[in-house]
Amino acid sequence: xxxxxxxxxxxxxxxxxxxxxxxxxxxxxxxxxxxxxxxxxxxxxxxxxxxxxxxxxxxxxxxxxxxxxxxxxxxxxxxxxxxxxxxxxxxxxxxxxxxxxxxxxxxxxxxxxxxxxxxxxxxxxxxxxxxxxxxxxxxxxxxxxxxxxxxxxxxxxxxxxxxxxxxxxxxxxxxxxxxxxxxxxxxxxxxxxxxxxxxxxxxxxxxxxxxxxxxxxxxxxxxxxxxxxxxxxxxxxxxxxxxxxxxxxxxxxxxxxxxxxxxxxxxxxxxxxxxxxxxxxxxxxxxxxxxxxxxxxxxxxxxxxxxxxxxxxxxxxxxxxxxxxxxxxxxxxxxxxxxxxxxxxxxxxxxxxxxxxxxxxxxxxxxxxxxxxxxxxxxxxxxxxxxxxxxxxxxxxxxxxxxxxxxxxxxxxxxxxxxxxxxxxxxxxxxxxxxxxxxxxxxxxxxxxxxxxxxxxxxxxxxxxxxxxxxxxxxxxxxxxxxxxx
Amino acid sequence: xxxxxxxxxxxxxxxxxxxxxxxxxxxxxxxxxxxxxxxxxxxxxxxxxxxxxxxxxxxxxxxxxxxxxxxxxxxxxxxxxxxxxxxxxxxxxxx
Numbered sequence: 081x082x083x084x085x086x087x088x089x090x091x092x093x094x095x096x097x098x099x100x101x102x103x104x105x106x107x108x109x110x111x112x113x114x115x116x117x118x119x120x121x122x123x124x125x126x127x128x129x130x131x132x133x134x135x136x137x138x139x140x141x142x143x144x145x146x147x148x149x150x151x152x153x154x155x156x157x158x159x160x161x162x163x164x165x166x167x168x169x170x171x172x173x174x175x176x177x178x179x180x181x182x183x184x185x186x187x188x189x190x191x192x193x194x195x196x197x198x199x200x201x202x203x204x205x206x207x208x209x210x211x212x213x214x215x216x217x218x219x220x221x222x223x224x225x226x227x228x229x230x231x232x233x234x235x236x237x238x239x240x241x242x243x244x245x246x247x248x249x250x251x252x253x254x255x256x257x258x259x260x261x262x263x264x265x266x267x268x269x270x271x272x273x274x275x276x277x278x279x280x281x282x283x284x285x286x287x288x289x290x291x292x293x294x295x296x297x298x299x300x301x302x303x304x305x306x307x308x309x310x311x312x313x314x315x316x317x318x319x320x321x322x323x324x325x326x327x328x329x330x331x332x333x334x335x336x337x338x339x340x341x342x343x344x345x346x347x348x349x350x351x352x353x354x355x356x357x358x359x360x361x362x363x364x365x366x367x368x369x370x371x372x373x374x375x376x377x378x379x380x381x382x383x384x385x386x387x388x389x390x391x392x393x394x395x396x397x398x399x400x401x402x403x404x405x406x407x408x409x410x411x412x413x414x415x416x417x418x419x420x421x422x423x424x425x426x427x428x429x430x431x432x433x434x435x436x437x438x439x440x441x442x443x444x445x446x447x448x449x450x451x452x453x454x455x456x457x458x459x460x461x462x463x464x465x466x467x468x469x470x471x472x473x474x475x476x477x478x479x480x481x482x483x484x485x486x487x488x489x490x491x492x493x494x495x496x497x498x499x500x501x502x503x504x505x506x507x508x509x510x511x512x513x514x515x516x517x518x519x520x521x522x523x524x525x526x527x528x529x530x531x532x533x534x535x536x537x538x539x540x541x542x543x544x545x546x547x548x549x550x551x552x553x554x555x556x557x558x559x560x561x562x563x564x565x566x
Numbered sequence: 567x568x569x570x571x572x573x574x575x576x577x578x579x580x581x582x583x584x585x586x587x588x589x590x591x592x593x594x595x596x597x598x599x600x601x602x603x604x605x606x607x608x609x610x611x612x613x614x615x616x617x618x619x620x621x622x623x624x625x626x627x628x629x630x631x632x633x634x635x636x637x638x639x640x641x642x643x644x645x646x647x648x649x650x651x652x653x654x655x656x657x658x659x660x661x
Contacts, residue, residue, distance in 0.1 A: 177645075178645055179644070179645060181638070181641050181642050181644070181645070273622075274621045274622060275622060275624070288620070288621060289621075314629065317626065317627060318620070318624070320622065320624065321627075380610070382606075383606070383607060383610055385603075386603055386604040386605075386606050386607050387607065389600060389603065389604050390604050390607065397581060401582075404582075405647070406646065406647075406654050406656055407642075407643075407645070407646050407654060408645035408646060409645075411647035411648075415657050416657070417657050417658075417659070418656050418657050418659050419582075420584075420657070421656060421657055422582045423582050423583060423584035424584045426581075426582055426583050426584070427583050427584030427585060427586075428584075430583070432589075432592075435583055435585070435589075435593075436593070436596060436597060436600070438581050438583065439574070439577045439578060439581055439583065439593070439597060440597060440600050440601075442577050442580050442581040443569075443577050443597070443601065444604070446577070446580060452608070453604065453607070455617055456607050456608065456610070456612060457604075457607055458617035458618045458619075459610075459612035459615040459616070459617045459618075460607055460610050460612060460615075461617075461618045462615050462616060462617065462618040463610065463612065463615060465618060465621065497596055497599065497600060498599055498600070498603050501603075512621070513621060514621025514622050538622055
């Protein structure tokens, strides 16, 4: 089997057995990235020199018997993670000239475990988008159909994993930005519990919702990476002090007796019928493995998207106020005065969607509107979190669709923000309530992938990963590869 | 439409965003639609509901008041457009 089609777990075995070195593996994947990136536009930066040097160090460490748990394994980072000495653009013209002076905790931890980073992936600008079309560097194309979006905002990560350019990529998820692109590209996308993985060095969008995670081709690989990425970090004030379990240890156990909640509202008119059928097939597989299904109710589900589009823009307007053209980032030329410098640097540096979110956030936080919008949204957010709490009194996890439909065409929704926002209807709830969730490939509709979405209690990642892994032992959807990338 | 050009100009000023004249028509239209969309929140009964402060109900952690950072000003300032003698340069503020 060629190296590019292997999972991290398989590659780890190959490296250990001496079938190939990390240097050979890295060179082969760099070649594959170079061959396909022009078509897919999945990368903003390819770090070939750094990767080859890291691979050589990994090979030396292996020879010396000192390699970490990911020693010599190739990954890529979404370009939202600060990477020392490397351009970290966040998909924006604002940061097109930004060379990060430090590493994000996620970057640091993965490097310490021996992972080799081949590049930084394309994304919606500042992670604001569901199609990767808001990127300053242009849209990423879906390997399953080049006319379609790979989802967003982690679209470069999902496309590169789906096209077998890399076995695993980091991503971030504020409203679905890991799980939705994973679903639309037939990959696995894991968003951990809020606070499980450090946000330090991850360029902030909406700080009460942002969480780092991974896109991989198997749940087993996601478990392997999460074990390295998770954990308390004093540099992130909302990082949670809780021990990190061995996520790989339990994934082999049966899901017999697992109680799976099915949400009535998930299968309403908004869901594509064929997508719904694939998701129901997947749930039947879980039942055949001994899980029992229980109907649960999330009465405020419809309000999750409007709640999100108050809370997230409000936090974004505050977070993005740091971009002022003074300390870093784009700076307008020939400013008349300081005010003009701020306004023009920001007006020129941000794209349309980011400006829209900043202005929405500014509006809902402004005098006279705060109570009606921001305070109200935080109250509804509590109602939504309470709905989940009630549901989890009866079930161990909730299963449903990740997205309302398979991948849409590039250009189809770009002029209609509301239609774009509604793409995240099934994923946003987990962010609002801080819950862990995973999307797992569960079939094809007209040759395009569909995702099964599983949500669990706070810190229920082990349950999610075990259920996803057991499902993948029974099915081959995660092994399906787009024809042009076989 | 719930917003008009004057309102959007005010919001843009508060957000310190300079919009080109031709950006306003589309901004007014799209922002109005977003505001109309989020207006459905007003239908929710939230009497006696405490606004969420943290998704895990956690309290803000405090750290010991100790010096932990080292000064690396020169390295950080490499990303700035204009610096001099360790200072960031901006257009003149006081005549």
